[in-house]
Amino acid sequence: MSESDTFPRNAEQARLDAELTRQELGETAEALAAKVKETAHTTERAALTTGAAVGVALLVFLIIKKIVSRR
Numbered sequence: 001m002s003e004s005d006t007f008p009r010n011a012e013q014a015r016l017d018a019e020l021t022r023q024e025l026g027e028t029a030e031a032l033a034a035k036v037k038e039t040a041h042t043t044e045r046a047a048l049t050t051g052a053a054v055g056v057a058l059l060v061f062l063i064i065k066k067i068v069s070r071r
Contacts, residue, residue, distance in 0.1 A: 008014035 008017050
């Protein structure tokens with residue numbers, strides 16, 4: 001397909017082309033925003049899980065230390 005086949009031939013075609021492009025860009029922006037939100041949620045969940053694991057490990061360490069120091 002040559003450029004002359006796809007290039008709008010009149011103002012109405014140009015307007016429709018611009019509207020379609022706007023719609024496609026809007027859909028792309030929504031998809032990207034959803035992906036960013038999903039990534040942020042995954043990162044937050046990983047940070048919370050890591051923090052919880054560190055907290056549990058510290059608690060276990062302190063309990064073991066307390067038990068050992070009583071002997």
